[in-house]
Amino acid sequence: MKYDIAIDGPSGSGKTSIGRAVAAQLGLPFVDSGLLYRAMTAVYVEAFPSDMTCDTARLVALLEGDMRYDVATGTVSYRGGAISMGLHDPTVEQLVSPVSAVPEVRRAVNRELVRIAGEQDVVMAGRDIGTTVLPQAFLKVFITADRAVRARRRVAQLAADGVTASLEDVLANIELRDTIDSSRQDSPLRCTEEYLVVDNSVDGSWAVVDTILAEYRRRRSHAV
Numbered sequence: 001m002k003y004d005i006a007i008d009g010p011s012g013s014g015k016t017s018i019g020r021a022v023a024a025q026l027g028l029p030f031v032d033s034g035l036l037y038r039a040m041t042a043v044y045v046e047a048f049p050s051d052m053t054c055d056t057a058r059l060v061a062l063l064e065g066d067m068r069y070d071v072a073t074g075t076v077s078y079r080g081g082a083i084s085m086g087l088h089d090p091t092v093e094q095l096v097s098p099v100s101a102v103p104e105v106r107r108a109v110n111r112e113l114v115r116i117a118g119e120q121d122v123v124m125a126g127r128d129i130g131t132t133v134l135p136q137a138f139l140k141v142f143i144t145a146d147r148a149v150r151a152r153r154r155v156a157q158l159a160a161d162g163v164t165a166s167l168e169d170v171l172a173n174i175e176l177r178d179t180i181d182s183s184r185q186d187s188p189l190r191c192t193e194e195y196l197v198v199d200n201s202v203d204g205s206w207a208v209v210d211t212i213l214a215e216y217r218r219r220r221s222h223a224v
Helices: 015-026 033-047 056-062 090-100 103-119 129-133 147-160 167-183 207-222
Strands: 005-008 030-032 067-070 075-078 123-126 139-144 196-199
Touching: 005 015, 005 129, 005 207, 015 030, 015 123, 015 207, 030 033, 030 103, 033 056, 033 067, 033 075, 033 090, 033 103, 033 123, 056 103, 067 103, 090 103, 090 167, 103 123, 103 129, 123 129, 129 139, 139 207, 147 167, 196 207
Parallel strands: 005 123, 005 139, 030 123, 139 196
Antiparallel strands: 067 075
């Protein structure tokens, strides 16, 4: 029996930091699916720096290059080499949701995620992990948080990466990404009755991690 944990939620909800903490406590590898979408977006921007239209034909052509996620290092390579552009570059931030909404991109990313999970139990975070990538996950968690809190977190994260962004611009981007992620036809962001729903609006709280760990251990103790 596999014991994967799928963690879904909107941008800036804290699912990555929570997932990483949960994985560390359980001794499992953590997989951030968002890095693959950001990497694909960065590859697109590098190939077509003046194109901000997210041309589907160009994207599909780029998918012919092999993209791999290294679980040990938490990095993504494309055609065997490193991606030079920062994955939190403002241009990547602007285009990542439109790129992620392209069905061919989602299928390519999901194939890589399924490959990884097929090799070992994982804690995996994203938008459609529990609904599409790992529909049989042992535990599915949906992280929520107030939009203003999410925007402040994103500004702080960008600052840590050396990128300056205004709270107003980041909040607008989050609102746009929420709309795109929840309304796209292919694998939209959604929370079903199978999910453990946890609010992560309180900054720096370990209560969310503790809640997930407690539920995981409770289920493991009853697993056949």
